[in-house]
Amino acid sequence: xxxxxxxxxxxxxxxxxWPSWLVVAIITALPALACFTFMALGPLIYVxxxxxxxxxxxxxxxxxxxxxxxxxxxxxxxxxxxxxxAIFPKKVDRKLFVIAPxxxxxxxxxxxxxxxxxxxxxxxxxxxxxxxVVAIASLSTVGLIMAGWxxxxxxxxxxxxxxxAQIVSYEIPxxxxxxxxxxxxxxxxLQDITEAQSGGLQNWFLFRYxxxxxxxxxxxxxxxxxxxxRAPFDIPEAESELVGGFHTEYSGFFFACFFMxxxxxxxVLSAVASVLFFGGYLxxxxxxxxxxxxxxxxxxxxxxxxxxxFVMMWLRWTLPRSRVDQLMHIAWKVLLxxxxxxxxxxxxxxxxxxxxxxxxxxxWVGWPLTLGLAAFLLYVMVRALQWSRRRTQELAAARxxxxx
Amino acid sequence: MIRWxxxxxxxxxxxxxxxxxxxxxxxxxxxxxxxxxxxxxxxxKSRMRLFMKYEDCIGCGQCVRACPVNCISLKAxxxxxxxxxxxxxxxxxxxxxxxxxxxxxxxxxxxxxxTYPCPTNCIYMTPEYEFxxxxxxxxxxxxxxxxxxxxxxxxxxxxxxPPATPPAKPAxx
Numbered sequence: 001x002x003x004x005x006x007x008x009x010x011x012x013x014x015x016x017x018w019p020s021w022l023v024v025a026i027i028t029a030l031p032a033l034a035c036f037t038f039m040a041l042g043p044l045i046y047v048x049x050x051x052x053x054x055x056x057x058x059x060x061x062x063x064x065x066x067x068x069x070x071x072x073x074x075x076x077x078x079x080x081x082x083x084x085x086a087i088f089p090k091k092v093d094r095k096l097f098v099i100a101p102x103x104x105x106x107x108x109x110x111x112x113x114x115x116x117x118x119x120x121x122x123x124x125x126x127x128x129x130x131x132x133v134v135a136i137a138s139l140s141t142v143g144l145i146m147a148g149w150x151x152x153x154x155x156x157x158x159x160x161x162x163x164x165a166q167i168v169s170y171e172i173p174x175x176x177x178x179x180x181x182x183x184x185x186x187x188x189x190l191q192d193i194t195e196a197q198s199g200g201l202q203n204w205f206l207f208r209y210x211x212x213x214x215x216x217x218x219x220x221x222x223x224x225x226x227x228x229x230r231a232p233f234d235i236p237e238a239e240s241e242l243v244g245g246f247h248t249e250y251s252g253f254f255f256a257c258f259f260m261x262x263x264x265x266x267x268v269l270s271a272v273a274s275v276l277f278f279g280g281y282l283x284x285x286x287x288x289x290x291x292x293x294x295x296x297x298x299x300x301x302x303x304x305x306x307x308x309x310f311v312m313m314w315l316r317w318t319l320p321r322s323r324v325d326q327l328m329h330i331a332w333k334v335l336l337x338x339x340x341x342x343x344x345x346x347x348x349x350x351x352x353x354x355x356x357x358x359x360x361x362x363x364w365v366g367w368p369l370t371l372g373l374a375a376f377l378l379y380v381m382v383r384a385l386q387w388s389r390r391r392t393q394e395l396a397a398a399r400x401x402x403x404x
Numbered sequence: 405m406i407r408w409x410x411x412x413x414x415x416x417x418x419x420x421x422x423x424x425x426x427x428x429x430x431x432x433x434x435x436x437x438x439x440x441x442x443x444x445x446x447x448x449k450s451r452m453r454l455f456m457k458y459e460d461c462i463g464c465g466q467c468v469r470a471c472p473v474n475c476i477s478l479k480a481x482x483x484x485x486x487x488x489x490x491x492x493x494x495x496x497x498x499x500x501x502x503x504x505x506x507x508x509x510x511x512x513x514x515x516x517x518x519t520y521p522c523p524t525n526c527i528y529m530t531p532e533y534e535f536x537x538x539x540x541x542x543x544x545x546x547x548x549x550x551x552x553x554x555x556x557x558x559x560x561x562x563x564x565x566p567p568a569t570p571p572a573k574p575a576x577x
Binding site: 053055058315388 | 411412415416419422423424425426427428429430431432433434435436438
């Protein structure tokens with residue numbers, strides 16, 4: 001907030017003499033409006049991307065009728081959802097039924113307050129940033145249970161209860177892992193956590209204490225995936241068992257609200273993960289941090305968050321939905337022990353001062369190893385590209401063969 | 405304990421295996437065919453909508469007898485004695501006037517049995533398959549024509565006139 005005020009004064013010197021209520025209104029409303037627009041329009045892109053990614057992964061084409069290469073498909077869907085009748089079944093608890101999607105959205109939207117897009121490009125630099133994200137994001141659990149209960153429908157209730165059970169269990173390993181970067185930095189502020197990783201790729205927390213932090217990232221990402229109710233952990237809305245889970249009875253705009261919240265949560269999770277492990281708005285090399293006087297932090301943040309969102313989509317279209325007992329097994333018997341061990345080990349490592357001669361051995365060991373892993377993955381991907389080209393040719397040949 | 409690590413590693417590794425497969429398919433060309441714009445080429449001898457060339461029909465009714473579902477209805481009378489003689493394209497004289505030749509494609513089972521006995525090859529399957537209608541009666545195709553242009557000269561004599569060229573053989577059947 002202070003940073004925003006300073007920025008406002010530096011852009012508009014006259015603002016210093018304005019009445020304080022006006023200044024406060026401006027510096028709170030503008031970021032809020034920007035974030036809300038980002039959240040409201042984001043799903044247009046996410047849904048389109050998700051449908052295209054899923055289509056390409058299944059050798060389909062995906063939406064391509066509305067607008068050029070189907071770009072306006074989600075716009076058309078949104079307009080349809082907005083104009084559709086919101087049906088209230090007879091026996092729903094109307095008040096809760098309306099509040100639930102709002103609450104879910106609030107829980108998904110509020111973390112934007114502390115997501116840093118640049119050194120000063122952050123709505124508010126709370127000193128309890130990480131804690132705030134965790135606390136506010138849990139609000140959507142209440143919304144989901146509320147939706148399940150208010151629908152007065154057994155499937156909705158099942159969905160709500162499942163999501164509650166799932167989010168509560170997966171929050172524990174996720175919180176444990178959140179402690180790891182927080183312990184290293186000694187601050188809960190997302191801005192401080194990002195700044196602690198400045199200086200280039202090798203200082204990102206992903207490469208610290210190799211191989212501890214990559215594992216921590218994997219645990220955090222898995223737990224986050226479950227918290228956002230994304231496949232393979234989407235049992236709260238498992239359509240083959242529960243019709244639609246908690247949003248069975250919702251229609252029109254209220255249904256759209258749930259979707260908006262899901263995609264916003266995905267983005268928030270990816271953004272938080274990129275702040276904690278990938279240096280947030282920091283460029284891989286300090287030279288790339290800005291071009292001339294144009295800061296590129298927002299672009300790096302956006303790229304990192306979007307890459308993680310893509311990985312989420314990738315996982316969704318790769319893995320089958322897990323069973324409830326498997327879900328609990330992963331949370332309590334796999335992720336939680338790993339997280340506990342990591343917290344204890346990193347806690348010990350933080351106490352040990354940097355090596356006597358100041359050489360950051362962990363980073364300089366972890367970095368090449370991680371790069372080697374990345375190179376291996378790249379190799380696999382190139383091989384995959386070759387495979388897909390060959391397969392395409394085979395398909396074309398098969399099509400030729402059918403032609404009389 | 406070792407079992408636990410093995411399971412955890414296997415879980416992680418198999419996810420990677422799956423991701424590799426989906427990544428490979430991400431860049432494969434889609435197999436989708438944009439149907440109304442692009443169509444699969446039909447295999448040869450595709451059996452689709454029936455067609456009857458009215459000018460060649462001699463009204464023998466063999467197709468009607470061959471049809472297992474009775475989808476062809478034929479009504480033929482003797483041609484009046486003073487009518488000009490007409491011939492089918494393969495040289496067979498047409499002795500009967502075909503007043504009605506209806507094929508109900510909604511009954512047709514596409515068995516192709518009617519085309520084999522036809523002595524003049526006038527009934528055959530076309531590769532036309534997009535004839536869905538909202539009204540079932542539109543599947544009744546009436547092939548009898550009032551203004552048919554019959555062959556008024558014997559094709560055999562015509563073929564025999566220039567002795568060098570062999571008589572044209574009808575294709576297939």
